[in-house]
Structure formats: C-alpha cells, structure tokens
Amino acid sequence: MKIAPLVERPDLAAQVAAWGFAEWGHLNPGQTPASRLAELREEMNVDRVPITFVALDDHDGLIGTAALIFDDLEGDPRNPWLASVFVPPAHRKKGIASALVRTVEEAARRLGYSRLYLFTSTAPDLYAGLGWRALEWRDYRGEHIQVMDRKL
C-alpha cells in the first residue's frame, strides 16, 4: 500500500467524489455529485491546504482517501481539519484509515500547523486510538458529532 496526493492520480477523482457524496452529501446542503467533483478538483494540491490523498494497493488501485481542508464545520473558526476519511468495505480493518490519518497529520505539520481538528459521528474510537483528544459533542445538520483535536 502507498499513499499519494490525488494530484498525482487525477483519474481517481470521480471515484473519490462519488464516495464522498454517498457518505457525506447530506451534510452539505445543495451539494450534487458534480459540484463535489468540482470542489475536489480544487483540493488537488501538494504544498498548500486543501490536499486530498489517496491510498493505493500494490496494483495502484484505489483503496481509500482522506483530506486536509479548511472550514469543515461551518461557523467554526478552528483550522485546519482532517476530513473525508473513507475506506471501501472490502478493505477495512487493515490499517488503511490509520495510515491515511498519519499522512494528513504529517502534511499539516509540514505546512507549519501545530494543531489539527476533525469531527466524526461514526468513528471517534478510531481517532482516539490514534492519539486524538475528544473535545465537545454537538448537533450539526441532523447528526450528533464529536469534535476532536490533535497536537502535531
């Protein structure tokens, strides 16, 4: 397995956008599959936020994604955020999400940030196991979410 910035594999952008829309489209009112893909194309950076990463198997097939972005939680001034961590069901429980989280942490550190944030409704234990600190719970667009942070 290896992890690369999406800008090195633009052919994978449509699949990454489709995963993200299916998983989190409801959290982004007005978003469509096409607008999510357009936003993703703006995240194809290496040396500045936002950056989307992809995990690739030994045949360079897509097996996961995660992103480093600004302003994930509307109205919240904290930045930057780890977001859009997704591993397809057939590849779960093999440490791929953990490796993606570490990659995003390292990218944020490299770009000079000393703290990183995330919110999750589905996997707080995953991040707690990787050293993230639980902050507040709150309701956000119909979900009960846990905000977490990590000192870099």
Ligand SMILES: CC(C)(COP(=O)(O)OP(=O)(O)OC[C@H]1O[C@@H](n2cnc3c(N)ncnc32)[C@H](O)[C@@H]1OP(=O)(O)O)[C@@H](O)C(=O)NCCC(=O)NCCS
């Ligand atoms: C959550 C998700 C990214 C985990 O991917 P993964 O590659 O299976 O995760 P890892 O293999 O790196 O798991 C690392 C650890 O976290 C645990 N873990 C994984 N998913 C978890 C979850 N949803 N809840 C609690 N613990 C979880 C694993 O059991 C593992 O623990 P271990 O090291 O003690 O064995 C994946 O299930 C997914 O894409 N889910 C749908 C999208 C989603 O919920 N993303 C997170 C939004 S913030």
